[in-house]
Amino acid sequence: MFTNNKVVKILLGLFGCLCIAIFFVMQTYSKTSNLLRQNISKNEILQKAEEVFQNSELADYDLRRSIDLDLDNTLSKYAQLYLNNERPGGFYPIGSWSVEWTGTTQTKKEGEIKVHFRVKYDFDGNLIERLESAPHLRRPYNFKNSEAAEEAARRFLHTVNIDTSAITVRNSASSKDDRVLIYDFSFSKPSSISTDLRESYEVNIAGRRITNYSARLIVDSDKVIFPKIHQTSKTVSIIIAIAIWFIIGLFLIGVFIKRLRHDELEFKRACWLGLTGFIIMWLAMAIEIFPQWAGMVLAGGLIGLFTGLGLILVYSVTDSLNRDVWREKEVLPDIIVRGFLRVKEMGAAILDSLFVSGLTLLTFGLLFWLNGQLNLGFIDFDADDHFWIFQGNLALLKNIFHTLIGSLYIGLVLLSFWFAYLKSKVRSNKILIILFAVLINLAGLHLYQIRPTYMAFFLLLPLACFWSYYAFKSNFISIFLSLFTVNFFLKLSLIGNLPNGFFSIPMIFSATFILILFASGTYLIHSKATAKDFEHYVPEYVGRIAERERFLKELEIARTVQLRFLPQSIPEFPHLDIACVCKPAMEVGGDYYDFMPNGNDSLGIVIGDVSGKGVSAAFYMTMAKGIIKTLSKSTSNPKEILTRMNEIFYENAPKDVFISVIYGLFDKENSQLVFARAGHNPVIVCKKMAKKPEFLKPNGLAIGLEKGPLFSQTIEEATIPMEKDDIFVFFTDGVSEAMNKNGDEFGEERLQQIISQNGQCSADDLVNKIAWEVKKFMGKAKQHDDITMVVVKVAG
Structure with a gap:
């Protein structure tokens, strides 16, 4: 972090070890101790x-x-x-x-x-x-x-x-x-x-x-009055710290829910960490409650369970956010989790943690010593945090476990998640580091022992800035090691008060721990392997996201193809008022409609629905459009066009793909509509003099289901005379089968009723009315199929 020079890093690590030793000496011989x-x-x-x-x-x-x-x-x-x-x-x-x-x-x-x-x-x-x-x-x-x-x-x-x-x-x-x-x-x-x-x-x-x-x-309270500002500032500081952690917790849960919905979380590693946290916390509670076996099992297990579940939540969301905001911070943890420890960056992380830990402890030691010499304030000791060293070896083990869990949570929530979240919102790195330093201080750094808290805030602000810069530059491994070392050794500050002092079990453990860190850091920094030699780890959810993005891209292509091949304008035809609508769904279907004008004598209208969804449906819709366009140039007979279309499509399309189609011909000279239906929804006809609209559905198989003979024998043609104000509605099943959140379908009867009640409207108004009613019926339910409709009203 501070330098890439091996020798300098080793010297900085050694300096950190020396600072830790000085801290213990200063604490042992301080007035407060x-x-x-x-x-x-x-x-x-x-x-x-x-x-x-x-x-x-x-x-x-x-x-x-x-x-x-x-x-x-x-x-x-x-x-x-x-x-x-x-x-x-x-x-x-x-x-x-x-x-x-x-x-x-x-x-x-x-x-x-x-x-x-x-x-x-x-x-x-x-x-x-x-x-x-x-x-x-x-x-x-x-x-x-x-x-x-x-x-x-x-x-x-x-x-x-x-x-x-x-x-x-x-x-x-x-x-x-x-x-x-x-x-x-x-x-x-x-x-x-x-x-x-x-x-x-x-x-x-x-x-x-x-x-x-x-x-x-x-x-005697009548003679001695402790400054009220001491207690007031402590109370205010605690409230601010709780508020900050509460806000961070709310944001963390919010990001977790959002990323869970988008399938952007990986739980495999998080579950392993959660299991480890559960075991560590259960052991810590068991040591504390021993020998009450029921409490060890029930209370210890319950607290361990909540600890483990919390780590699963925190790690999964922190890991996901860091990969978006700070991908380089995840490189070393990824390599270590995969079992590769002998990398140069691991040695650098360990030596950096020693330097930061030593400098931090030396800062605290100097502040404690100055406080004792100059009477700047007072040290607020906590019996649970500082007197446990007099309780024996089991207390040592319990506090190691507690410090591990505490360092994990602080490192993940505050120094990783919250820092990454702020980085995603704050563009300036300088402002980010200063802002985060203030937050570190307010979140609890200034609450550690030194009183009054308002004085501690300013005394520890430089240290908070140092840690903010450190968290900005370093990976989680280095940060976690530093947190554990600092927190654990601060709790050992009274170790000199033990009867055998520096030769006690806690001190021997501490010295061994530091020596192992320094030796392993020095050894690993000379490793030939570096992080660049390893492939970057790709979480499973990244693959799922890529697949989802590919799918969405495919849908976008299909939607573009579908809209591009639909008519860009409605043709003008004498005495016919024409309107249409096509609303593609998220899962693009194969709805299709088109107009085939034949001068001023006749107008062909086709509407169809290709089976399937996505790019394949759009492809076969394009194929169907080309076939019909070609056939309509040689004949205008609806039955003949659909029969020949079936033969061509059957030969060139897979057997599991079919198309439902209606082809209608508006004949101006004979004032009639001639149409044939190939397995499609019926045509709704609303005659001016009729009591209600009727459904016309002459026989016909869908295109592509049968080679030809049965199709040609089955398909029928219907002829309907046209009079002024007659209405003809062509639609796909996306209209009639639109569903609300309860799973109810819009239905053809409801469509029939709307047409009957709005027969006086223009074709455009009627299309808009039907579309609005369908949308209102669906409410917030997702649209699963294209909604396509063509309305023709005889104007005179």
Whole structure:
């Protein structure tokens, strides 16, 4: 991306590795990291908690143990803003370990009840909470009075290393439950750290047993007021980020639906990715829920299923859009998916990702360090994102899985789909990169740890511009590797606080991961094979689109042929008012009509419909036109013309192709219409004096069904006298068989009724009226056949 020189790329990758190492060193020795440093290990906490539990009356119960870490965000914020980012001496429970035992037991009186025991220790190993919930264990002997109970509470505080000489009782209350007296005491004393802080201790006694105890350090809200703009800006930032992702999601679904309708999506690769995502997410949830087997199977499976389905949707639409907008970005992923890893571009992508990851982490590290030194703001830590490293190796595996899924979604949705969509709308690359940088920042980059968010937005805007340019230039492989590395290592920022620090399992994994990336990138960039050596992958839907375009082109050719061979104008003939219409369908049929004038004495009119659709139908329509044109020059007799036409067509056309035709001759001298019908729709005749139009359908086989003898024996000729205002309607089955969305046909009876009601109209008005009624009947239904009609009205 940044250069094509191999040596420079390797050096940039090496520089990225160095930046990552510097990031961890800066984080380990930063004031903020020291603020959260633990002076006691997880194993020591478990040892202390287990000792307390074993000395309780719940030790004999079969309870499930769990351990979790928590962070007091208020104390974290206070220390950074008012204590110069330094860990104060004395009682300051900025974080705590919570060890909990839960289960159920059966009682005669209440049936099954929950049993609960919990202890909490701060990072210095001080007990800050003890909670026991098991009502059936209460004993009906009590202290003589509240003073004796208070003295017992003070003795308990003394056993947990609290100086009781300076504490005072703020509140006390008592109640009675099934002969057991319950005392609640609230003690308080000023903190030695600051006058803004107050130590608070809650002790609950049931009978003679300490059931609940909690110790807190409270920030006096009357003395300390955190700037409201901090919370306001965070809330606004979160709302903006949610709105941006919501809008992107709507556009993504819209593009998905549109491309699905046009058959422009490939699901084969998407399904494999979705299956991988399902397995990874299910494993992550199983680790988190273990050992609750039902939850592991049901909840883990359900969340994994939605994750997999989401990846199928996101990948399929992103892949399709990128191939239209940014085809070069799909070249390397295509090669890798086909199993070819040893290509030069793969090495370049890996080294680019190391450089970008290192530079990004170094930027964050500098901002965190400067924040600690200059007190620019504060770091908003999240216990789930940063304290998991203290939970053990399974937590490491779980977070690897979570980071993989998160990086996939961010890379596909934001950095691939949304960038490609904007590129299709914004012509200027400079404007595109700047616009996308702002969107990256607003979509959540500025929400990562640094507060207040309005300050973080401006501090991280250069980094957002860098990532915008990177996403513009790079392929998805490089982007995904960078996202995973940055996100995972940011969550490891407190790794120096582990008891064995840089020699812990998470650190060994991280170092191994980076070394493997650098080594593989260096090796692959020296590969002889390049992306140009491989054929471009063509998704299956591209072939289907090409076939569809070929088909549409064929239809366009057929439509052009059909319209070109239809009469371009209506001939003028004495005493005849003539109008016609031909509306080709999307699936072009073979409708055909023509006029054969014979001076002012007679006018031949032919209308026909070739079987089949598309180019072949248009071809045989052209063939039929030529035959009739030729035959009409030697004779004007309708029966003779159709008989000879059948012989010629039968000899030259395939046996599965036929034509229905009516040939009529308007004879001016004898004032009559003579016509013959070869398997076509009847002629509708509306006589001036008749009550309703009638259908005339003399016998006749369609052209091309039989060689000749049977055709000539079957075909009949009909003669109809013409009078003023008589109407003759010739039409194809596209009129009578037009369907609405319910599948109902327009029908010949409805056509007959329209002609009867509009007999006073001119031929042109009648054609338009019938065409409008057919269109209204069809509604939004698709037109599947040509609509062709010729109307002749005797003018006088």
